[in-house]
Amino acid sequence: MKRGRLFILSGPSGVGKGTVRARLFERVSGLVYSISCTTRKPRKGEVDGVQYRFLDEGTFESYVKENLFLEWARVHGHFYGTLLADVESELCRGNNIVLEIDVQGALQVKEKMPDSVMVFLMPPSLEELEKRLVSRGTEENETMKTRLQNASAEVALSGCYDYAVVNDEVDRAADELAGIFQKEISKSKGSADE
Numbered sequence: 001m002k003r004g005r006l007f008i009l010s011g012p013s014g015v016g017k018g019t020v021r022a023r024l025f026e027r028v029s030g031l032v033y034s035i036s037c038t039t040r041k042p043r044k045g046e047v048d049g050v051q052y053r054f055l056d057e058g059t060f061e062s063y064v065k066e067n068l069f070l071e072w073a074r075v076h077g078h079f080y081g082t083l084l085a086d087v088e089s090e091l092c093r094g095n096n097i098v099l100e101i102d103v104q105g106a107l108q109v110k111e112k113m114p115d116s117v118m119v120f121l122m123p124p125s126l127e128e129l130e131k132r133l134v135s136r137g138t139e140e141n142e143t144m145k146t147r148l149q150n151a152s153a154e155v156a157l158s159g160c161y162d163y164a165v166v167n168d169e170v171d172r173a174a175d176e177l178a179g180i181f182q183k184e185i186s187k188s189k190g191s192a193d194e
């Protein structure tokens with residue numbers, strides 16, 4: 001069976017990754033979302049094993065020592081990581097998997113799996129990003145400051161990505177993203193026939 005493709009979706013906090021991803025999944029069938037591990041506390045409404053696997057720092061560190069992560073990073077003061085076994089089992093089954101991870105993690109994955117496709121979701125401007133983060137209302141003042149400070153550094157690294165999509169309007173951005181995914185998926189189907 002042909003291995004699935006691995007897609008990475010990154011972008012600064014508040015850019016709308018979750019919303020655009022949901023619309024992307026409506027447009028492209030058969031995508032699997034990779035559920036990350038994190039040491040940050042669940043937000044209201046988040047359920048363990050759905051949005052994230054919520055771990056304490058000790059457990060996260062033991063996973064790092066046992067080399068269980070494909071990638072991991074400290075982001076906005078907490079640890080986040082993708083379990084290698086989860087990704088491998090989907091790819092081996094021929095499924096296309098989507099990792100919604102930060103820039104540091106994305107670069108680790110690209111080094112280990114060079115044929116992964118990296119897409120960066122850009123805000124129309126940093127001012128607009130701040131407005132979205134404020135109106136989302138999920139962060140305390142301090143964490144919001146950290147997230148905004150990190151945003152410009154993340155945007156500066158977007159040049160390392162294969163594609164950049166501006167989230168100026170959710171459906172337009174989702175259409176553009178879907179086009180990229182379809183193209184990359186059909187490319188790998190093509191190479192299977194060669």
Ligand code: 5GP
Pocket residue numbers: 010011012013036037040071072073075076080081082100101102103104105106
């Ligand atoms: P949030 O706390 O808002 O859910 O996520 C904060 C940041 O952590 C986002 O940029 C998100 O993409 C990133 N992130 C989520 N899961 C992972 C992961 O498994 N690895 C890495 N490196 N970053 C992650």
